[in-house]
Amino acid sequence: MPLDYPVHERTLTNGLRVVVSPDPSVPNVTVNIWVGVGSRHEASGRTGFAHLFEHLMFQGSRNVRSGEHFEALMAEGGRLNATTWFDRTNYFETVPKGALELALWLEADRHGHLLDAVNQANLDNQRDVVKEEKRQRYDNQPYGNALIDVYAAVFPDGHPYHHSTIGSMEDLDAASVDDVHAFFRAHYAPDNTVLTLCGDVTPDDGFALVERYFGSIEQNAQTRRPPVEPLGPLTEPVRVERREDVPNDRLHIAFRLPVDETEEFSAASLALDALGGLASSRLVRRLVRREQTALGVHATSWGFVDGVSLGFLVLDVAGESDTDAVEAALLEELERFAVEGPTEAEMDAAMAQAERGWLSMLASQEERADALSHYALLHGDPGLVNTHLDRLRAVTPEQVRAAAARWLRPESRAVVAYRADVETEEVA
Known part of the structure; x- marks a missing residue:
């Protein structure tokens, strides 16, 4: 309901x-x-x-x-x-x-x-x-x-x-x-x-x-530009290497995503959660708990309205672990997820986290006001706050797999890698 x-x-x-x-x-x-x-x-x-x-x-x-x-x-x-x-x-x-x-x-x-x-x-x-x-x-x-x-x-x-x-x-x-x-x-x-x-x-x-x-403030009815042409996924990897005095190596693996509040954006967002946004995510299970090559894994999806959105994974590499090997393991999991899609448990956990976050946000008067303004300005209908979860719940595991297969491919990634040393920075 x-x-x-x-x-x-x-x-x-x-x-x-x-x-x-x-x-x-x-x-x-x-x-x-x-x-x-x-x-x-x-x-x-x-x-x-x-x-x-x-x-x-x-x-x-x-x-x-x-x-x-x-x-x-x-x-x-x-x-x-x-x-x-x-x-x-x-x-x-x-x-x-x-x-x-x-x-x-x-x-x-x-x-x-x-x-x-x-x-x-x-x-x-x-x-x-x-x-x-x-x-x-x-x-x-x-x-x-x-x-x-x-x-x-x-x-x-x-x-x-x-x-x-x-x-x-x-x-x-x-x-x-x-x-x-x-x-x-x-x-x-x-x-x-x-x-x-x-x-x-x-x-x-x-x-x-x-x-x-x-009411007395004058209208300024300028023509405002429409959204730019939509962007598809990156067609080949992009890489930026930074060498700085940081606590540990850190990888930012980023992807273009579909426009906010579309079915495909919701599916891609759930895919990122299943991969790295939950305590039970498969990258957490493999890299943090089993192999212990990462200190932590986090996933984020930001919905934008100008033709494209953004999603990314952040991996903190543990100690003397090989950063390139950690990245290779992540790419393996992306490939596997694109073929297999989420398990029932992963789908349930990702959906539960999304629902919990949304309901907790709306329980705050200040955050609810912000959500109403968001939907009114960017999507033309503040009432969407009441139906967001229904749209999310309608997303199927197959849609999540398909979104990952289109948007979260290894070849569609942009990597920003921080290496824990103080040599001259390099950009490739």
């Missing part, structure tokens, strides 16, 4: 899509805003802009001084933050019910009137913040740039997913205030935004409040 979280929708005359999901179980409300701009929307020479705006949005707007957004809501007991991803930028806060209007006023001021406060000083300040974030999270962390290498290896130069959300520091250095203003005007608009209210608010009250604070 489908889940039955209440979902009410309305679109304002300026194009803002509003979703209200009442939940009176606790006296607070989550405000979750998804703007349809992420790193995939950035042009060559302008990478990192979407993430830069995540920072600039807290630096003040027409009627709000720098830092006041955080201060005002935290003084009311609120929690808030923002994130940037390939397909969107997300702003969110959970506040006591009595602070909902304050949250909406603050959000409306920056979404409608941010550029009043974006000057050279703010731009320079936040550029420095982003650079420091890159140093801390990427440059000075073991394996810190691995995923940047993965994106560049899996997706061709110029593809929307080729570069990371952190972007190029050179591009940010070259950005002028006019460049930044133009980026905001192109993407931050009501008709490119979803606002979700989840919590102790009725649909009528929620819609009225959003209309009050956001």
Whole structure:
């Protein structure tokens, strides 16, 4: 049976899509805003802009001084933050019910009137913040740039997913205030935004409040590009070798996957879980427990909407084990899985983990609001949160095998290998 979280929708005359999901179980409300701009929307020479705006949005707007957004809501007991991803930028806060209007006023001021406060000083300040974030999270962390290498290896130069959300520091250095203003005007608009209210608010009250604070923001009905042509699997392996002072050798084995929320993506995601995403996965059983050549195995699948998605396995190689032999063993298991498909036990375990993760996520008011915004912005229907599990349960073992045979072939892999020494890095 489908889940039955209440979902009410309305679109304002300026194009803002509003979703209200009442939940009176606790006296607070989550405000979750998804703007349809992420790193995939950035042009060559302008990478990192979407993430830069995540920072600039807290630096003040027409009627709000720098830092006041955080201060005002935290003084009311609120929690808030923002994130940037390939397909969107997300702003969110959970506040006591009595602070909902304050949250909406603050959000409306920056979404409608941010550029009043974006000057050279703010731009320079936040550029420095982003650079420091890159140093801390990427440059000075073991394996810190691995995923940047993965994106560049899996997706061709110029593809929307080729570069990371952190972007190029050179591009940010070259950005002028006019460049930044133009980026905001192109993407931050009501008709490119979803606002979700989840919590102790009725649909009528929620819609009225959003209309009050956001209804006067002008529409910006620009033509937004359609998805790029879909990518199939890689036709031959791609390899990147890094030699760095890291704790142990680590292999990142990555693959292109089908577009998110398709039957084939779900099947490929279940295949990755059966291979390496569970405590009982076959790669864990073989490499970690039986042969003890790996310290750990992890599998991830990320659903994207611009013609392709991404899946990858991460293997930490144990001690003096031969890294190439570990990779060869993984390739054997990929070949075997493409022929045999998942066992009944593997299928049950992968499905159970997916269901448990989904239900646990929706049990959180904040994460449920995020899922509603996700489905509304990227898939056009927030109600899909209630039917996701039904679509997943319909996937058959044969579909999982077929998806693995198409997308998870050894010859379709991109490998980013970190070797635990400090010789000069090599890229092949």
